[in-house]
Each structure stands twice: as structure tokens, then as C-alpha cells.
Amino acid sequence: MKSFYITTAIDYVNGSPHLGHAYEKVLTDVIARYRRQRGDQVHFLTGTDEHGQKVQASARRQGIEPKAYVDTTAAEFRALYDRLEVSYDDFIRTTEPRHKDVVRSILQKLYDQGEIYRAEYRGFYSTRQEQFLQEKDRLPDGSWPEIFGEVTEIVEPNYFFKLRAYQDWLIDYLKTHEDFIFPKFRHKQVLEFLKEPLNDLCISRPKDRLEWGIPLPFDEGYVTYVWFDALLNYYSAVADKGLWPADFNVIGKDILVPPHAVYWPIMLHAAGLPPPKALLVHGWWLQSGAKMSKSTGEAVNPLALVDQFGVDAFRYFLIREMNVGQDSEFTVGQFMVRYNSELANNLGNLVNRTLNMTTRFSGGQLPPAGPPEDPERALQGLWLKTRDEALALNEGFQFHTALERTMVFLTETNAYIEQRAPWKLGKSAEPRDQALLQTSLATMAEALRLAVALLQHVMPSTARRINSVLGYTPGPTWAEELHWGGRLAGAKVAASLVLFPRPEKPGKPA
RNA sequence: GCCAGGGUAGCUCAGUGGUAGAGCAGAGGACUCAUAAGCCUUUGGUCGCCGGUUCAAUCCCGGCCCCUGGCACCA
Numbered sequence: 382m383k384s385f386y387i388t389t390a391i392d393y394v395n396g397s398p399h400l401g402h403a404y405e406k407v408l409t410d411v412i413a414r415y416r417r418q419r420g421d422q423v424h425f426l427t428g429t430d431e432h433g434q435k436v437q438a439s440a441r442r443q444g445i446e447p448k449a450y451v452d453t454t455a456a457e458f459r460a461l462y463d464r465l466e467v468s469y470d471d472f473i474r475t476t477e478p479r480h481k482d483v484v485r486s487i488l489q490k491l492y493d494q495g496e497i498y499r500a501e502y503r504g505f506y507s508t509r510q511e512q513f514l515q516e517k518d519r520l521p522d523g524s525w526p527e528i529f530g531e532v533t534e535i536v537e538p539n540y541f542f543k544l545r546a547y548q549d550w551l552i553d554y555l556k557t558h559e560d561f562i563f564p565k566f567r568h569k570q571v572l573e574f575l576k577e578p579l580n581d582l583c584i585s586r587p588k589d590r591l592e593w594g595i596p597l598p599f600d601e602g603y604v605t606y607v608w609f610d611a612l613l614n615y616y617s618a619v620a621d622k623g624l625w626p627a628d629f630n631v632i633g634k635d636i637l638v639p640p641h642a643v644y645w646p647i648m649l650h651a652a653g654l655p656p657p658k659a660l661l662v663h664g665w666w667l668q669s670g671a672k673m674s675k676s677t678g679e680a681v682n683p684l685a686l687v688d689q690f691g692v693d694a695f696r697y698f699l700i701r702e703m704n705v706g707q708d709s710e711f712t713v714g715q716f717m718v719r720y721n722s723e724l725a726n727n728l729g730n731l732v733n734r735t736l737n738m739t740t741r742f743s744g745g746q747l748p749p750a751g752p753p754e755d756p757e758r759a760l761q762g763l764w765l766k767t768r769d770e771a772l773a774l775n776e777g778f779q780f781h782t783a784l785e786r787t788m789v790f791l792t793e794t795n796a797y798i799e800q801r802a803p804w805k806l807g808k809s810a811e812p813r814d815q816a817l818l819q820t821s822l823a824t825m826a827e828a829l830r831l832a833v834a835l836l837q838h839v840m841p842s843t844a845r846r847i848n849s850v851l852g853y854t855p856g857p858t859w860a861e862e863l864h865w866g867g868r869l870a871g872a873k874v875a876a877s878l879v880l881f882p883r884p885e886k887p888g889k890p891a
Numbered sequence: 892g893c894c895a896g897g898g899u900a901g902c903u904c905a906g907u908g909g910u911a912g913a914g915c916a917g918a919g920g921a922c923u924c925a926u927a928a929g930c931c932u933u934u935g936g937u938c939g940c941c942g943g944u945u946c947a948a949u950c951c952c953g954g955c956c957c958c959u960g961g962c963a964c965c966a
């Protein structure tokens with residue numbers, strides 16, 4: 382059994398989760414579930430990033446300890462992912478001992494190897510914001526914005542990681558591993574970035590400025606800053622499991638360059654560890670319409686759609702609408718289009734009419750199919766095409782197109798039903814009509830079962846419900862599920878099921 | 892400025908060197924098992940602009956315009 386280790390980025394818990402957080406976890410979950418169905422031994426990691434200045438400051442504002450603060454916010458993130466049926470196998474928090482121990486041991490190892498050195502960091506520091514400022518923070522006239530208060534240039538001893546020494550190695554690695562970053566154009570973007578010389582990376586903060594972090598093992602007066610803490614979670618979570626390297630680190634485009642594409646592989650390489658096999662870089666959901674909604678008093682938090690329309694409808698929309706790697710617009714209007722036309726009208730209604738007809742014309746029990754004729758052969762042929770295309774598309778992360786093909790198959794199943802018109806056959810006593818009635822009922826149910834198999838990783842609970850009303854229990858993997866057959870014959874079906882009810886009245890989002 | 896992605900029907904997008912496609916929306920129709928659903932038919936486009944290569948370009952090349960994103964220690 383092939384091992385498959387996949388991770389999401391860990392979320393910084395200084396705030397509440399939003400659509401972007403949710404999307405990344407759902408996307409990764411879809412991949413993880415897909416690989417499980419293909420028979421891989423999947424390990425799926427997600428988690429939270431809990432150290433740093435902002436968390437420390439937020440906790441202080443609320444007058445509580447940082448640990449208490451992150452316990453609350455981390456739980457909020459985790460609750461959302463549970464609600465979204467994100468099937469993670471492990472949830473790591475950077476404040477856990479198992480993580481801190483690994484971070485410290487890696488830092489010590491690199492320090493012993495001479496990869497980390499002490500030097501003076503010079504920069505402009507805002508006491509009010511408790512942070513160093515960048516040149517780009519300056520106003521056009523060269524002064525510092527009011528919010529920073531008094532800004533002074535200070536010199537501070539710190540620890541640096543010899544990033545620059547590995548620049549040539551990284552360029553060579555990228556050139557010889559063209560599949561390291563998906564999509565391709567992101568790969569090029571990194572090489573472009575590496576045309577400029579790298580600076581070494583400052584990896585520490587003195588404790589008197591930042592307490593809330595992992596102390597450097599070789600100088601307890603400092604904590605490590607951001608990257609050696611956050612990035613290492615992918616490794617620390619499985620350091621004792623023999624699962625490294627990861628097959629995929631799934632991340633957003635905002636943290637590709639430089640952290641994941643530059644710091645991360647170099648950190649690992651310097652520590653004698655292989656880089657992850659690949660980075661999967663997704664785009665962003667744009668919500669330019671949000672302003673408009675606000676002006677009409679109908680600001681909609683996308684996550685609220687989960688409560689209103691269900692987890693699966695939400696997951697379906699995210700995966701159906703987004704071309705992985707690109708950006709996509711999130712609008713309630715588009716959500717409603719997908720929900721109504723694809724989920725309610727096409728899929729949901731097909732389920733319900735199948736149940737109804739089986740109940741009405743066959744006593745609630747699915748009959749065996751007779752020999753296939755042209756209509757059956759056409760649908761079965763389309764199934765083979767749909768299945769093969771969907772598998773290939775899923776393999777290449779083209780989930781949106783795979784879903785589109787599956788929808789076409791469902792549409793054609795609806796058309797098949799019109800062609801056979803079982804409601805007419807059901808009123809005929811002719812033996813030929815009765816035989817065709819059985820065949821048509823069996824055919825539509827089998828088509829439905831198969832389509833559901835292709836939707837399972839995107840809409841797990843919907844798949845469970847449909848299989849349940851069809852009186853069917855699928856096997857754990859796809860190996861035997863994707864073949865057209867007669868395994869539903871004799872199954873007792875439910876009388877009715879409305880999966881995606883239409884919203885009450887238009888223009889009244891709850 | 893540099894780099895990348897994109898500019899195709901009202902909307903969201905697919906697509907190929909040879910008379911432009913899908914879904915949704917709109918229009919018409921036949922039906923009734925079904926979530927006022929489903930099915931059939933159908934209106935609709937100078938394929939961003941200007942040149943070039945070619946027998947032929949939306950698709951190849953050059954230039955230009957517009958939109959979006961990135962451009963380092965910032966999560």
C-alpha cells in the first residue's frame with residue numbers, strides 16, 4: 382500500500398478563521414480522501430501556528446496568558462475544520478512539546494554544523510508597534526507613518542541562518558525537479574525570484590522583546606522567529622513516524638515565495654533532510670462583491686452558507702468553482718446557481734425521482750436489469766468515458782472539471798430516464814414493458830451509485846446518505862466500486878429523500 | 892519598472908491552424924416519476940486592439956491597451 386503524506390499550511394491563530402482558511406483545508410481534504418479511495422495509506426496533517434508577536438500582543442490586550450489565548454482561538458479553527466468534515470489524521474499545534482523538541486534539536490544541529498551564526502541586526506524599530514519596520518513602510522517623503530509612533534534605528538545582536546550559501550543548490554534543485562511546484566507557472570516565479578542574491582535569514586528575537594516563542598537551545602536569551610518554528614511543523618509532526626518527506630505541502634500563493642519555496646527546502650537540506658516531494662499552491666477567493674453586499678445591507682460571510690445550505694454544498698461549491706492554482710470570485714449569486722441547478726435540480730432531484738419510481742413501480746425494491754439495449758449501452762459507454770476522465774482529472778488536481786464531467790453524466794442519466802419513461806412502462810401490463818421498466822429502474826440506480834462514487838471525496842456525507850437510501854454499502858476503496866454492474870439488485874430503497882431543498886423564497890438570505 | 896496569470900455569448904468559463912463551444916440566464920415545446928424539478932428545441936459572440944506569417948488565425952509571431960497578483964526576511 383502506497384504511503385501518502387499531505388499537509389495544509391498551519392493557520393496563524395491571531396483572529397478567526399475565514400473563507401481562505403476553510404478552502405485550503407477542504408481542498409487538501411478532497412485530495413486526501415481521493416487518495417484513500419485510490420487505496421493509498423494517507424496521513425493528513427493540519428494544525429495551528431501559535432507563537433509570535435501578534436499573539437503575544439492580543440493576549441496581553443485581553444489580559445490573559447498567551448497559552449490561554451491560543452487555546453481558545455486554536456479550538457475555533459479546529460471546530461471549523463471538524464464541521465467541514467476535514468478528515469485530518471493529526472492536528473499539530475506549534476505550542477506542543479512534540480513540536481518544540483524537534484525545533485530545538487534541528488536548531489542545535491544546525492548551530493553545531495556552523496549553519497547558524499550570531500551577528501548584529503540593524504533596523505528601524507517602532508516601540509509602539511514592537512516591531513522592526515521595512516523601507517517600504519516609509520511614507521513617500523521618507524518619514525514614518527503616525528501609527529508607528531517614535532521610530533529609532535537600533536542595533537541588536539541576533540542569530541542568522543546561512544541561507545545564501547544554498548542558493549545555487551536550490552536553483553539546481555528546482556531545475557532538476559520540475560514537478561516540485563504545482564502549478565508550473567509558480568515554479569518559474571520562484572526561479573525568477575532566485576535570480577537576485579539571497580540574504581541570510583534572521584531567525585531570532587531577543588526574549589525581552591518577544592517571549593512567546595521557542596527558546597534557542599544554544600542561547601536561552603532568544604526565541605526563534607517564525608520560520609524555524611512554523612515551517613518545521615510538517616516535519617516535527619512525523620519525525621518519529623518515518624513519514625518524511627511529505628508528498629505535498631498544500632499552501633496559498635502568498636506564502637510560496639520566499640518561505641515555502643526558498644527557506645523551507647534550504648532549511649531541510651542544511652539539516653540533512655530531503656525537501657517535500659512537491660508544493661501545491663492554490664490561489665485566493667476574491668470577494669470584490671462584498672462591498673456591494675454591505676451597501677445593500679446584505680453582507681454575507683461565506684462561512685454562513687454552511688449553516689444555511691449544508692457542509693457538502695459549501696464544499697462542492699469551493700471545489701467546483703475554483704481552478705486549483707488560479708483565483709476565483711466568490712459570490713452568493715454564483716453559489717446559488719451551483720446549488721440550484723447542479724445540486725438540487727440535477728443531482729438531488731435525480732435521487733428523489735429514482736427513489737419515488739422504485740417505490741411506486743417496484744415496491745421499493747430495485748429489480749435486476751435485463752439485457753442492455755441502445756439507451757442502456759449509451760449510458761454505460763458514457764460512464765466509462767466519464768470515469769476515466771474524472772480519474773485522470775483528479776490526478777492532475779483538476780477537480781472542478783472532474784465534477785463538471787460527473788454533472789454531465791447525471792444530466793444524461795436524467796435524459797435516459799425521459800427516454801425510457803418508466804411512468805409509462807409502469808402503467809403497461811405488456812411483458813416487454815415490464816421488463817424494460819425493471820431495466821430502467823436498475824439502470825438509473827446503478828448510474829446514480831456510480832456518480833456518487835465520483836462525488837464521495839468532495840461530498841462525503843451526501844455520498845453516505847445516497848448510498849444509504851439506495852440500500853447500498855460501498856467498499857473502502859474505488860477498486861471495485863467504479864464498475865458498472867448489478868450489485869443493487871434486490872436492494873430496498875427509501876421512499877423519498879430531499880437532499881438539497883430549495884431555499885424558501887428568493888431575495889431572503891437567512 | 893520587472894515577472895506571472897488573464898482579457899471568447901448577458902454571467903461563469905472551455906477550446907482548436909481550416910465555417911466559434913458548454914453551463915447558467917432568456918424564449919418556445921412535449922411530458923408528469925420528481926425539489927414549480929427533469930427532457931427537447933432555440934435567441935445570442937467583430938473570440939481586447941493593430942500589424943505580420945499562412946491558401947487559411949480566436950488559436951503562431953511582433954507591438955499596444957486593460958484587469959489581477961507577486962517583487963525578500965512582512966504570517
